[in-house]
Amino acid sequence: MNAVLKAVNLVKIYQDGAVPVPAVRGVDLQVEPGEFVAIMGPSGSGKSTLVHMLGGLDTRTSGEIWLDGKRADTLSESAWALLRRKKIGFVFQFFNLVTNMTVGDNVELPALLAGASPKVARERRESLLAALNLTDRADAAPAQLSGGEQQRVALARALANQPSLLLADEPTGNLDSRNTRDVLRLLSEVHKEGQTIIMVTHDARVASLADRLVSLFDGEIVDDGRIARRRTGTAGEVIDLR
Amino acid sequence: MRLHLLALLAKEPAHGYELKQALEQTFGSAYPSPNIGQIYVTLGRLEKDGLVRAVDVEQSNRPNKKVYYLTAKGRDVLTTWVDEPTEGPRVRDxxxxxxxxxxxxxxxxxxxxxxxxxxxxxxxxxxxxxxxxxxxxxxxxxxxxxxxxxxxxxxxxxxxxxxxxxxx
Missing domain, CATH: 1.20.1280 (Monooxygenase)
Known part of the structure; x- marks a missing residue:
């Protein structure tokens, strides 16, 4: 099977002032269909820069990015944007919803942009809103929603174009624990349905949903391995008194 | 388990099996189901230390059962345990x-x-x-x-x- 995403020796150097600042220094990463990869690391380790590059929101300095077996980084900006609309869903910490559009339209738009017919886009909107318990909020403005609801809308929007790859950057970054739980459940569900996910997070609960953990440090991958699950039993058996 | 049993006995006198049930009901799945033998051994030690005392209660058609109750000394030990701040996390693990x-x-x-x-x-x-x-x-x-x-x-x-x- 083809990898959903492949990055080869990916480098990003920011050149703000006189001194070039390397943010990502030669990352190799391959993600298979259906995999859920969490990316962790201290702030400044290059996590956000990496996923922004993978999603085409930031240009790479050198290296290669392949999406569904197609080289993406050499595309023109507009061709990259087109590919992104079709193949990638993005969830950010700050939901980035279009404030003067309804919740429903926010979800429907990406499907339309990706080239779905109005009928298909509408169906997709309705099934996603229903799945996320947001049907009765479809006509509301994003600002009328709680943070957790807005993040669910953002997730629905990211999934509207049925992306090959869902990229998430701190999706629970400013949510309280109840709202985090909602987003957690949804991520877990879409992952079970086979959605490929790459997610940057500091939140251990969210990260623990992943199959695989990539640790970044100083712009490089310093660890890449599976998250092993071990124990079953009741709370009293699993959690020891110390 | 000593202090857990003292706390339950501070609520009301009980025999060993009732203490096992009380632990299960209070903690739900948060506490591994206690071993009845361990409860009796602990009660024996508490009795020896003067923190609880036992009385025999007659039962028809069955051997007597021992009902335990808290002594004044036991209540002091329990109060000290409750009032003391609990040690913080140990990070030098x-x-x-x-x-x-x-x-x-x-x-x-x-x-x-x-x-x-x-x-x-x-x-x-x-x-x-x-x-x-x-x-x-x-x-x-x-x-x-x-x-x-x-x-x-x-x-x-x-x-x-x-x-x-x-x-x-």
Missing amino acids: EFFMKLVLAPLTGIADRMALINRQRRHYLGIMSDLNDLLSRTAPTDRVAILLIEGAMLHLQADLDWLERCQEDLA
Whole structure:
């Protein structure tokens, strides 16, 4: 099977002032269909820069990015944007919803942009809103929603174009624990349905949903391995008194 | 288990089997089902130390049962336990010792230790996530225990990140 995403020796150097600042220094990463990869690391380790590059929101300095077996980084900006609309869903910490559009339209738009017919886009909107318990909020403005609801809308929007790859950057970054739980459940569900996910997070609960953990440090991958699950039993058996 | 039994006896006198049931009801799945033998051994020691006393209660067609009640000394010990602040988290744990000592030995470097430990903690977190989803919403005590364990793990992971930053 083809990898959903492949990055080869990916480098990003920011050149703000006189001194070039390397943010990502030669990352190799391959993600298979259906995999859920969490990316962790201290702030400044290059996590956000990496996923922004993978999603085409930031240009790479050198290296290669392949999406569904197609080289993406050499595309023109507009061709990259087109590919992104079709193949990638993005969830950010700050939901980035279009404030003067309804919740429903926010979800429907990406499907339309990706080239779905109005009928298909509408169906997709309705099934996603229903799945996320947001049907009765479809006509509301994003600002009328709680943070957790807005993040669910953002997730629905990211999934509207049925992306090959869902990229998430701190999706629970400013949510309280109840709202985090909602987003957690949804991520877990879409992952079970086979959605490929790459997610940057500091939140251990969210990260623990992943199959695989990539640790970044100083712009490089310093660890890449599976998250092993071990124990079953009741709370009293699993959690020891110390 | 000594103080747990004293606390239950402060509520009302009880025999051994009632204490086992009371622990199960109070904690739900948050406490492994206690062994009845262990409860009787503990009660015997508490009695020897003068913290509880037992009276024989006659039963028709059955051997007498021993009902335990708290003594004034037992109540003092219990009050001291409740009133004292509980020790904070112990961060100089096994991993901390490895982290400090391993680089000296050349067996492993700190980066490798931290990375391995991070994945281990996330594996535990994943188990806790499963556990939480399998725990009935009515099992409040167990849910609090699981959430507490999750917050501790998050702190441990944040601290690993802090250790890693120190390697720069």
